[in-house]
Amino acid sequence: MSGTTDRLAWEDRISLRLRALYEQYGYGRYRMGKFEPYDMYLANRKFLKSETVITFTDASGRLMALKPDVTMSIVKNTPDDAVSRKLYYAENVFRMAHGSMEYREINQIGIESIGCGDIYSEAEVLMLALKTLEVISGEYLLCIGNMGFADAVFRFCGLGGNEYETAAEYIRQKNTGALAALADRLGLDEAKKDLLMAVASVSAPLSDAIRTFEELHLPAEAADKLSELRELGEMLQIWGYADKVRVDFSIINDLDYYNGIVFRGFIPGAPRAVLSGGRYDNLMRRFGKHQNAVGFALYSGELSRKFTEEPEYDVDMLIVYGDAAPADVHAAVASALSEGKSVRAEKYPDPDVRAAETVVLSKAEVAGK
Amino acid sequence: MIRVALPKGRLGNDVYDRFAAIGYSCPELKGNSRKLVFEDAEKGISYILVKPSDVAVYVERGAADIGVIGRDTLLEYSPDVYELCDLGLGRCSIAVAAKNGWKDNTALPLRVATKYPNVAKRYYAAQSREIDIISLHGSIELAPIVGLSDVIVDIVETGTTLKENDLSVVTRIEESSARLIANKSSYMFKKESIDAIVAGMEAFSE
Numbered sequence: 352m353s354g355t356t357d358r359l360a361w362e363d364r365i366s367l368r369l370r371a372l373y374e375q376y377g378y379g380r381y382r383m384g385k386f387e388p389y390d391m392y393l394a395n396r397k398f399l400k401s402e403t404v405i406t407f408t409d410a411s412g413r414l415m416a417l418k419p420d421v422t423m424s425i426v427k428n429t430p431d432d433a434v435s436r437k438l439y440y441a442e443n444v445f446r447m448a449h450g451s452m453e454y455r456e457i458n459q460i461g462i463e464s465i466g467c468g469d470i471y472s473e474a475e476v477l478m479l480a481l482k483t484l485e486v487i488s489g490e491y492l493l494c495i496g497n498m499g500f501a502d503a504v505f506r507f508c509g510l511g512g513n514e515y516e517t518a519a520e521y522i523r524q525k526n527t528g529a530l531a532a533l534a535d536r537l538g539l540d541e542a543k544k545d546l547l548m549a550v551a552s553v554s555a556p557l558s559d560a561i562r563t564f565e566e567l568h569l570p571a572e573a574a575d576k577l578s579e580l581r582e583l584g585e586m587l588q589i590w591g592y593a594d595k596v597r598v599d600f601s602i603i604n605d606l607d608y609y610n611g612i613v614f615r616g617f618i619p620g621a622p623r624a625v626l627s628g629g630r631y632d633n634l635m636r637r638f639g640k641h642q643n644a645v646g647f648a649l650y651s652g653e654l655s656r657k658f659t660e661e662p663e664y665d666v667d668m669l670i671v672y673g674d675a676a677p678a679d680v681h682a683a684v685a686s687a688l689s690e691g692k693s694v695r696a697e698k699y700p701d702p703d704v705r706a707a708e709t710v711v712l713s714k715a716e717v718a719g720k
Numbered sequence: 721m722i723r724v725a726l727p728k729g730r731l732g733n734d735v736y737d738r739f740a741a742i743g744y745s746c747p748e749l750k751g752n753s754r755k756l757v758f759e760d761a762e763k764g765i766s767y768i769l770v771k772p773s774d775v776a777v778y779v780e781r782g783a784a785d786i787g788v789i790g791r792d793t794l795l796e797y798s799p800d801v802y803e804l805c806d807l808g809l810g811r812c813s814i815a816v817a818a819k820n821g822w823k824d825n826t827a828l829p830l831r832v833a834t835k836y837p838n839v840a841k842r843y844y845a846a847q848s849r850e851i852d853i854i855s856l857h858g859s860i861e862l863a864p865i866v867g868l869s870d871v872i873v874d875i876v877e878t879g880t881t882l883k884e885n886d887l888s889v890v891t892r893i894e895e896s897s898a899r900l901i902a903n904k905s906s907y908m909f910k911k912e913s914i915d916a917i918v919a920g921m922e923a924f925s926e
Binding site for chain 1: 781800801803805806902903904905907908909912
């Protein structure tokens with residue numbers, strides 16, 4: 352590896368490739384400022400991944416927030432008469448890191464597809480999520496669940512209030528033992544209990560998961576959502592991604608935000624999901640928008656540690672010029688540059704600079720030694 | 721290769737015996753060595769021994785694929801992990817305890833000494849009782865005896881330590897036992913191996 356073009360950080364290379372990918376499918380770039388008025392976030396606090404945002408007062412005394420999220424701004428920015436919007440963004444957001452009480456600046460790349468929310472557009476977003484993971488790693492998995500399906504099953508089982516949230520939490524933890532105990536405590540019959548347990552334990556390729564649920568007694572609404580999953584599966588089969596997709600309901604999220612399909616992308620060695628998305632019509636309604644929407648975000652920052660390789664050299668050539676004339680130094684630098692090398696010129700030899708090649712024009716004593 | 725985080729100490733020994741019984745032995749681990757990492761390449765398993773309260777950190781951050789941890793610690797730290805099965809080992813309760821004959825003075829905030837500040841805060845918030853949390857790391861029973869706190873929130877196994885110190889249980893808050901947890905990403909890519917361990921553990925319990 353030599354030359355300056357390969358010296359882009361891993362994150363920057365990924366970002367360029369992903370932006371090209373999204374533009375290929377007709378997604379346009381959405382750019383936004385670093386901060387926005389705080390009141391929008393205050394009114395929609397519960398939609399944020401962490402409820403705290405960094406705030407400050409602007410010159411006119413208005414309370415502003417450093418943006419913790421991009422999706423919400425895109426939703427707010429969507430005109431009522433827009434038929435369809437396909438957008439991507441690559442922005443830094445500011446939020447509390449998971450499990451710590453410190454703010455982090457997080458690089459977030461994602462797409463939003465706003466419109467009628469038909470099967471093709473939903474499948475296209477899933478396909479782009481898979482292609483996104485493919486750009487990052489040879490091995491990856493996309494887990495999908497459906498909030499509407501889980502919701503229909505919960506209501507069919509008569510779960511309400513606290514029990515609804517408790518059951519969702521057990522499913523997120525794959526805690527089948529506690530879920531079975533909850534089902535017994537509520538006196539659910541075998542059919543309902545089996546269905547609830549299947550939702551908690553499933554983690555299988557689409558076709559296998561669909562077969563599992565077809566054999567169980569499903570409420571009508573859940574059956575509808577299942578056939579939606581089947582249609583998405585057919586599209587992913589066409590695109591050749593069926594073996595990279597797994598149905599798993601432990602990724603179900605906030606029902607106030609997502610309503611249909613939800614998904615998360617995993618890469619071996621990254622301890623948490625690196626990509627997260629879903630269908631968020633509920634958020635659209637909350638902002639008074641009639642369109643439907645589906646999108647995802649990739650948190651590439653968490654990955655750079657895994658993929659960043661320590662380069663062998665800091666620079667291709669180190670030129671130690673000592674007492675040489677400035678014009679001669681320039682000539683040496685220019686000649687190295689013309690060969691496509693990166694070059695660093697120093698008066699004295701510096702052991703901290705790791706160079707593939709060192710050229711000494713003239714020696715000089717380090718002053719004071 | 722599955723990496724298992726085991727809690728150092730008595731519970732860890734019991735848990736390892738359970739792993740060995742279902743076919744994941746690693747005899748080296750039983751020796752009196754000071755090593756921290758033990759591996760059996762043939763069986764595809766390696767064990768690391770860590771402080772019990774750190775098991776969740778190793779698993780959540782993917783340094784271990786699975787781990788064993790008391791439910792008490794899970795409740796305290798709420799790590800983002802899968803809780804796959806109850807091993808039924810290390811059973812105990814998280815309880816409120818006080819000196820024998822203690823009466824709550826509701827005119828003052830209750831002083832609570834504990835290793836479980838989050839569990840204690842959640843419990844008393846649900847009771848609408850104002851508390852003053854005193855976080856300690858060990859010998860919690862000492863706090864009410866020397867007047868540092870009114871009550872303690874701690875785990876109680878047999879109650880012998882409480883009895884010997886003239887203390888008794890006021891209320892049991894939660895029941896705890898050892899749980900098998902898994903990193904969410906590891907589970908996705910090593911599902912078959914992890915499921916096999918869970919199935920082995922469940923079969924053993926039955």
